[in-house]
Amino acid sequence: MVSTKPHAILLPSPGMGHLIPMLELGNRLLTHHSFHVTVFVVTTTTSGILKLTSKYDNLNIILVPSHDVSTELEPNRSVEDRIVSTMLHSLPFLRSQMLSMNPSPSLLIVDIFGVLAFPLARDLGMLTSVFFTTNAWLSALTIYLPFMDKEMQRRHTNNHEPLFIPGCQPVRFKDTLEVFLSPVEEDLLKAAKEIVAADGILINTWQDLEPAATKAVREHGILGRFTKGSVYPVGPIVRTVELKPDQDHVDRHAVLNWLDRQPGESVIYVSFGSGGTMSEGQMRELAFGLELSQQRFVWVVRAPKEGDACGSFFDVTNNGGEETVGYLPEGFLRRTEGVGVVVPAWAPQIEILGHPATGGFVTHCGWNSVLESVMNGVPMVAWPLYAEQKMNGFMLSAEVGVAVRVEEEGGVVCRERVAAAVRRVMVDEEGLAMRNKAKELKVSGENALSKFGSSYKSLCEIRKDCELRLLGCEGRSVS
Ligand code: UDP
Numbered sequence: 001m002v003s004t005k006p007h008a009i010l011l012p013s014p015g016m017g018h019l020i021p022m023l024e025l026g027n028r029l030l031t032h033h034s035f036h037v038t039v040f041v042v043t044t045t046t047s048g049i050l051k052l053t054s055k056y057d058n059l060n061i062i063l064v065p066s067h068d069v070s071t072e073l074e075p076n077r078s079v080e081d082r083i084v085s086t087m088l089h090s091l092p093f094l095r096s097q098m099l100s101m102n103p104s105p106s107l108l109i110v111d112i113f114g115v116l117a118f119p120l121a122r123d124l125g126m127l128t129s130v131f132f133t134t135n136a137w138l139s140a141l142t143i144y145l146p147f148m149d150k151e152m153q154r155r156h157t158n159n160h161e162p163l164f165i166p167g168c169q170p171v172r173f174k175d176t177l178e179v180f181l182s183p184v185e186e187d188l189l190k191a192a193k194e195i196v197a198a199d200g201i202l203i204n205t206w207q208d209l210e211p212a213a214t215k216a217v218r219e220h221g222i223l224g225r226f227t228k229g230s231v232y233p234v235g236p237i238v239r240t241v242e243l244k245p246d247q248d249h250v251d252r253h254a255v256l257n258w259l260d261r262q263p264g265e266s267v268i269y270v271s272f273g274s275g276g277t278m279s280e281g282q283m284r285e286l287a288f289g290l291e292l293s294q295q296r297f298v299w300v301v302r303a304p305k306e307g308d309a310c311g312s313f314f315d316v317t318n319n320g321g322e323e324t325v326g327y328l329p330e331g332f333l334r335r336t337e338g339v340g341v342v343v344p345a346w347a348p349q350i351e352i353l354g355h356p357a358t359g360g361f362v363t364h365c366g367w368n369s370v371l372e373s374v375m376n377g378v379p380m381v382a383w384p385l386y387a388e389q390k391m392n393g394f395m396l397s398a399e400v401g402v403a404v405r406v407e408e409e410g411g412v413v414c415r416e417r418v419a420a421a422v423r424r425v426m427v428d429e430e431g432l433a434m435r436n437k438a439k440e441l442k443v444s445g446e447n448a449l450s451k452f453g454s455s456y457k458s459l460c461e462i463r464k465d466c467e468l469r470l471l472g473c474e475g476r477s478v479s
Helices: 017-035 048-056 079-099 115-121 137-145 150-159 187-198 210-219 254-260 282-292 349-353 367-376 389-400 417-427 428-448 456-474
Strands: 006-013 036-040 062-065 107-109 127-132 200-202 232-235 266-272 295-300 340-344 358-363 378-382 403-405
Touching: 006 017, 006 079, 006 378, 017 036, 017 048, 017 115, 017 150, 017 367, 017 456, 036 048, 036 079, 048 428, 062 079, 079 115, 079 150, 107 295, 107 456, 115 127, 115 187, 127 137, 127 266, 127 456, 137 187, 137 200, 137 210, 137 340, 137 367, 187 200, 200 456, 210 349, 232 456, 254 295, 254 340, 254 349, 266 282, 266 349, 266 417, 282 295, 282 417, 349 358, 358 389, 358 417, 367 389, 378 389, 378 417, 389 403, 403 417, 417 428
Parallel strands: 006 036, 006 107, 036 062, 107 127, 127 200, 200 232, 266 295, 266 358, 295 340, 358 378, 378 403
Antiparallel strands: none
């Protein structure tokens, strides 16, 4: 007799921005949809990872032995290349573990860097799904990639014309992804084809946040025409603050105690995700901009890196440390004492965004940060750095109306622009409108997740697909 309780295997690729939403998804599948859940955590460094995974002690978490790919790849290879190479090395371990599992796994969920595990899943008779830990707009672009008119792509790359995606906002060249700066590589196209051929596609969004793009991926020209399986908006999947009853405040981060002493919605939180880094010159402008804005702030700082906007991606919690003072403008810490707090390398973001004193967020527009901000009703200053963040920045400022976007001039955002953007969010009337919009979206996001809300129903449908597969596969043999 085969158990009809499906066993989902989750395989996030390296990077906190991939791991965190995948753990949260696992948690939802287990607690609300009665899946068995195993998460394979592929690490490039264990700093911060063990602390994070220990919070999910209800999930079966298996650490994949780490493999240092830096010795095999040329130093100038992209972050994406390093992620893919690391994932490739994890496959033999994954296979041997999955073969001996009881109950045998029925569903593999990967993020966009994990599709190279699909052949293995198919070998084992499992359903395959991709979890886009990003928005519907970028998901639509990725799904559409194998079918995109090559001439339009060429004109985008060479003449800087927009990219048109059925049912979605066109992508302006100034917001485009690095992959379109030259002809799209074969490997990327191959990965996009695997995504399109998956049994299901999950996206960390919901209808009210992205009405057009969500409609597009679900029905308007994309579903059925391009993808093999259904597309499920399942968001907003974000962490929430949860103090366990026996947890006292002894290990509470000092920044939260400082926030306790500040007036409501008076502090702007400044952070560029798990990997974001800036040049020393840009950090100085940001520091002076915060001073000029005359607003209270919490700033997560990392050692500057010239010409590398994601310089901490593989070593997130371990960068910044004691030399903080050295790279901030002279006297900055003294002048801002009592007004602002500088946190080296890593801060408890969820607790900060959920704190009543926090009233704004200067963010690099990583999708998790965006959702976490919205789900705490906090408006943003959008300061995109890399990957799809410029698209996100455009969407948040021009479409959704929850952010002000900063613009560079000569490769730098000057202090006056920093100060003006911060004040627009924290002081001006338009900031109030953005806050109200964020609060409205927070309620609609909660509704999507609640029992019988749209995202809850999506996960029910996925569970149903798995049950059907299990019933139809009683005699399956595993080689
Ligand atoms: N994060 C955090 N503390 C920090 C920086 C980041 O807790 O100091 C978390 C943040 O809450 C989010 C994730 O790390 O969940 C970063 O993901 P995001 O998609 O925003 O950006 P990425 O790091 O992938 O660029």
